[in-house]
Amino acid sequence: MADMLAAPGDLASLLERDDLDEYKATMLIECATAVVQAAADGQRIVEVVDDVAEVTAGTGQWLSLPQFPVRSVASVNYDGTVMASGPAGYRLRGSRLFRRCGWSDSPLDMIPVTVVYTHGYPEGAQELQLGRSAVLGLIRDVYDNPAGLKAESIDDWSATYSALSTQMDGTPALRKALHWQYGRRR
Structure with a gap:
């Protein structure tokens, strides 16, 4: 539907x-x-629970998610490896993911990142x-x-x-x- x-x-x-x-x-x-x-x-706009987004990460520390507002992130798969949330992994800030060491070491790398997240506004x-x-x-x-x-x-x-x-x-x-x-x- x-x-x-x-x-x-x-x-x-x-x-x-x-x-x-x-x-x-x-x-x-x-x-x-x-x-x-x-x-x-x-x-x-409407809330979508456990939506899957495939984004490409570059060298920056910020990775924008395609839909917002982001309510929560269930998992982040970085180039085939599941990442943990927190200081050693990623942090959610608004509709973007932050990674202190950046998402890639080389400007030529285009790292695939798969994010499972909840976004949009809940009913009512x-x-x-x-x-x-x-x-x-x-x-x-x-x-x-x-x-x-x-x-x-x-x-x-x-x-x-x-x-x-x-x-x-x-x-x-x-x-x-x-x-x-x-x-x-x-």
């Missing part, structure tokens, strides 16, 4: 409906979550609320308008749909807010 920043029940509450097709709602939430995560530099964390709000905002009009119509009328009835929701793209301001909240700002 793909990441989801909201649940079908959240969409049902927003639309004030109790007859949602759960499969359709789940698919829309997964797609909107992907849009939000893309605006956040590809960060997964306040930090997820912007992403959840964005997901629900992107799909609120899409559920009942899968064709992406801008306007529709039958006899004396008419409806106009939000262009933002039909495109599931988000405004530049929303994409900037998501990048600021969840993306890498280095």
Whole structure:
């Protein structure tokens, strides 16, 4: 199953409906979550336990992990050898691993490092609320308008749909807010 920043029940509450097709709602939430995560530099945002990252270490003392925030590191395999945490091995600082003696002696070495770690925000964390709000905002009009119509009328009835929701793209301001909240700002 793909990441989801909201649940079908959240969409049902927003639309004030109790007859949602759960499969359709789940698919829309997964797609909107992907849009939000893309605006956040590809960060997964939701908590992922025991994710495996393969990174290449150079001569520096710092090794950045690809996803953040990093909650914990279960293991570090340095060029085929399991490393210990602590002063003799590595230390976790933010979303990077520090090794006092550096990760390689030669600037030409590209040492493979496999890290098993937990990253992202746990379910229910306040930090997820912007992403959840964005997901629900992107799909609120899409559920009942899968064709992406801008306007529709039958006899004396008419409806106009939000262009933002039909495109599931988000405004530049929303994409900037998501990048600021969840993306890498280095």
